[in-house]
Amino acid sequence: MINAMTGPHQTIHLFAILFASELSILLVMGFALIGAGLSRTKNTTDILAKHLGLLATACFVFLIFGWHILRSKPINTYIPSFHLQLGLSSHEAVVFLMEFMAMAIILSIVACITVERMRIWGLMFFAFVLVAFILPVEAFWVWKQGFLHALGFVDVSGAAVIHLAGAAAGLAALLLLGPRKHRYEKSGATQAVFPGSNLSLAFIGIFLTWFGFLGLNFGGAMIWDNQYQIFTLAAVTVNTCIAASVSVLVAMILVRLVYGKLDFTIMINAAMMGMVAISASPALPHIHTVVFIGFVAGLLVVPSITLFNRLRLDDPVGMLTTQGVGAIWGLLALACTREFALVAKAKDLDWSWYHQLGIQALGIAVIFLWVFVTSFVVLYLIKVLLGLRVDPKFENKGLDAIDYGMQAYPEFNISGRNINRP
Amino acid sequence: MKWVTAIIKPFKMDDVREALSEHGIQGITVTEVKGFGRQKGHTELYRGAEYVIDFLPKLRLELAVPDEQVDEIIDAISKSAHTGKIGDGKIFVFDLEQAVRIRTGETGEDAF
Numbered sequence: 216m217i218n219a220m221t222g223p224h225q226t227i228h229l230f231a232i233l234f235a236s237e238l239s240i241l242l243v244m245g246f247a248l249i250g251a252g253l254s255r256t257k258n259t260t261d262i263l264a265k266h267l268g269l270l271a272t273a274c275f276v277f278l279i280f281g282w283h284i285l286r287s288k289p290i291n292t293y294i295p296s297f298h299l300q301l302g303l304s305s306h307e308a309v310v311f312l313m314e315f316m317a318m319a320i321i322l323s324i325v326a327c328i329t330v331e332r333m334r335i336w337g338l339m340f341f342a343f344v345l346v347a348f349i350l351p352v353e354a355f356w357v358w359k360q361g362f363l364h365a366l367g368f369v370d371v372s373g374a375a376v377i378h379l380a381g382a383a384a385g386l387a388a389l390l391l392l393g394p395r396k397h398r399y400e401k402s403g404a405t406q407a408v409f410p411g412s413n414l415s416l417a418f419i420g421i422f423l424t425w426f427g428f429l430g431l432n433f434g435g436a437m438i439w440d441n442q443y444q445i446f447t448l449a450a451v452t453v454n455t456c457i458a459a460s461v462s463v464l465v466a467m468i469l470v471r472l473v474y475g476k477l478d479f480t481i482m483i484n485a486a487m488m489g490m491v492a493i494s495a496s497p498a499l500p501h502i503h504t505v506v507f508i509g510f511v512a513g514l515l516v517v518p519s520i521t522l523f524n525r526l527r528l529d530d531p532v533g534m535l536t537t538q539g540v541g542a543i544w545g546l547l548a549l550a551c552t553r554e555f556a557l558v559a560k561a562k563d564l565d566w567s568w569y570h571q572l573g574i575q576a577l578g579i580a581v582i583f584l585w586v587f588v589t590s591f592v593v594l595y596l597i598k599v600l601l602g603l604r605v606d607p608k609f610e611n612k613g614l615d616a617i618d619y620g621m622q623a624y625p626e627f628n629i630s631g632r633n634i635n636r637p
Numbered sequence: 638m639k640w641v642t643a644i645i646k647p648f649k650m651d652d653v654r655e656a657l658s659e660h661g662i663q664g665i666t667v668t669e670v671k672g673f674g675r676q677k678g679h680t681e682l683y684r685g686a687e688y689v690i691d692f693l694p695k696l697r698l699e700l701a702v703p704d705e706q707v708d709e710i711i712d713a714i715s716k717s718a719h720t721g722k723i724g725d726g727k728i729f730v731f732d733l734e735q736a737v738r739i740r741t742g743e744t745g746e747d748a749f
Contacts, residue, residue: 405680405688406687408686408688473685478682524685533684
């Protein structure tokens with residue numbers, strides 16, 4: 216698409232993608248702050264260090280390994296190939312930038328889901344394999360000439376490739392790690408809950424995430440789906456905001472009705488959920504479809520968080536809900552929209568909505584299973600060889616003390632330990 | 638001489654301080670503390686999960702009082718820290734053997 220253009224058009228196009236990919240980095244920062252805000256202060260240094268380390272891993276490992284899988288001539292539509300070819304043209308550079316941001320965002324999701332337990336080196340090794348092999352393969356299936364792309368699977372801005380993949384990798388890690396110490400050890404109606412330590416940080420985090428999503432959804436639509444052009448910028452940006460806003464409002468009312476009070480952390484999740492759901496196709500021209508997608512996303516937040524809590528999947532930030540359930544909803548909802556029927560007509564596809572729903576479901580299943588199974592195997596090997604989890608004997612000290620000897624708030628309390636937080 | 642320790646609700650501090658000043662008390666020491674009483678904390682909801690807050694934040698204030706003033710001081714603290722709701726706190730009174738003002742070496746009630 217970009218290569219076909221010349222002159223000022225091309226310059227504007229390049230600049231737009233560059234701008235979008237630079238906004239996307241705010242997602243990593245937003246996730247880091249939400250992760251730090253919704254976990255305990257004794258693990259703050261760890262979660263921040265992980266996000267920076269993973270961003271660096273995403274860039275360098277993608278440059279050396281993953282990127283070549285995505286741009287080499289594939290063996291067939293299922294198996295990509297790998298030809299190392301360093302050096303980027305300016306067209307390739309913007310695509311590289313956008314795709315490396317996608318990798319960084321996936322790694323951030325994994326870091327948030329495994330917060331307060333996973334040792335940083337185990338996570339870094341896992342991130343290496345993710346970016347070098349697992350993620351480029353599923354991205355190839357959707358973004359390049361892979362079989363999901365050929366089937367007509369629609370994922371414009373990475374709902375499946377980025378968010379669902381991140382949730383799948385995080386779920387694999389969560390199953391091998393287990394919950395945080397003491398979290399589900401109490402019997403009876405009440406649980407041991409560790410409330411977030413800094414909701415102001417989480418607040419800044421959700422705004423950076425929001426800002427980042429505007430870039431990610433727009434950049435994704437420009438690069439990964441060729442039917443979108445620069446004039447979709449406004450539509451994508453507005454739709455992303457609408458979906459997030461509707462989702463927040465619905466979740467607020469639902470939380471008030473169900474719990475009898477508000478919960479700010481669930482409002483944060485609702486905003487993320489709306490933006491993830493709309494990222495499956497952020498350039499929908501009809502506002503009422505966007506509102507509907509955001510509305511259902513808002514309805515799904517509370518039951519989904521409750522379900523994962525019942526299943527004892529200890530996800531303090533709620534990313535299994537927002538990135539996993541949100542992406543699945545967005546991808547499935549897409550098949551039933553009227554716009555989609557029009558697109559199918561324009562592309563001269565033999566289309567029916569249940570046919571497309573089947574393709575969307577297949578794409579979701581393929582990406583989830585591929586990332587989940589390969590991640591599980593890799594994480595299991597790391598667990599045996601290196602260890603994934605902090606030693607339970609010392610877990611109460613916090614990862615900051617164990618891995619860094621450096622507290623995020625050394626002057627916060629004299630004993631270094633809050634009496635209400637074991 | 639008596640040593641009076643009171644555990645009160647944190648937001649009642651200003652009222653108690655005012656009431657004590659009116660009774661001529663020259664100084665008090667305040668500490669932020671946490672604890673539980675007969676209710677054993679209370680339950681809260683976080684992300685849909687119910688949990689018990691075992692220790693509630695309180696203020697502990699300590700002051701030395703001349704014998705003849707003890708009853709009125711207890712009365713002043715009780716009235717000013719009172720809300721009528723669970724968790725208003727407690728007052729404990731001990732005998733005080735000696736008091737010394739370090740700067741001047743004054744002892745007994747003169748040191749207050």
